[in-house]
Amino acid sequence: MPHFVVHEHHATRLHFDLRLEMEGVLKSWAVPKGPSMNPAEKRLAVMVDDHELDYAGFEGTIPQGQYGAGKVFIWDSGEYALKAGSLESERLEIVFAGKKLKGVFALVRMSGKSKEWLLIKKQDEFSDSTFTIDLIQ
Numbered sequence: 396m397p398h399f400v401v402h403e404h405h406a407t408r409l410h411f412d413l414r415l416e417m418e419g420v421l422k423s424w425a426v427p428k429g430p431s432m433n434p435a436e437k438r439l440a441v442m443v444d445d446h447e448l449d450y451a452g453f454e455g456t457i458p459q460g461q462y463g464a465g466k467v468f469i470w471d472s473g474e475y476a477l478k479a480g481s482l483e484s485e486r487l488e489i490v491f492a493g494k495k496l497k498g499v500f501a502l503v504r505m506s507g508k509s510k511e512w513l514l515i516k517k518q519d520e521f522s523d524s525t526f527t528i529d530l531i532q
């Protein structure tokens with residue numbers, strides 16, 4: 396199964412980066428509020444540049460003066476399965492098997508040319524209407 400990672404990125408603004416191993420790279424989305432296990436909380440996920448596969452293991456500090464300067468932690472990681480869809484279809488159904496992200500999510504592009512997607516937990520045995528995000532740091 397392919398891997399995913401969610402980086403907790405303390406840049407100018409704290410955000411989270413969802414990265415999916417796909418097509419030989421890490422397809423990446425910046426999620427300002429982070430993923431939610433609550434199906435009622437749709438999370439904006441802005442597609443950003445692909446990263447190389449080995450970046451999935453990165454934790455550390457991006458130096459001042461470089462893009463994204465600040466501390467990076469692995470908020471969650473694990474395997475995932477693509478249940479349906481593709482990037483081209485602009486609608487993915489993903490089953491995460493992480494420590495925090497579990498079960499089915501939809502990742503849906505908001506409009507044809509936009510980089511803006513929504514990450515939405517689907518109702519299942521792992522969904523949690525009381526979910527609040529816990530920071531590594």
Ligand code: MN
Binds near residue numbers: 404410412425463
């Ligand atoms: Mn980032």
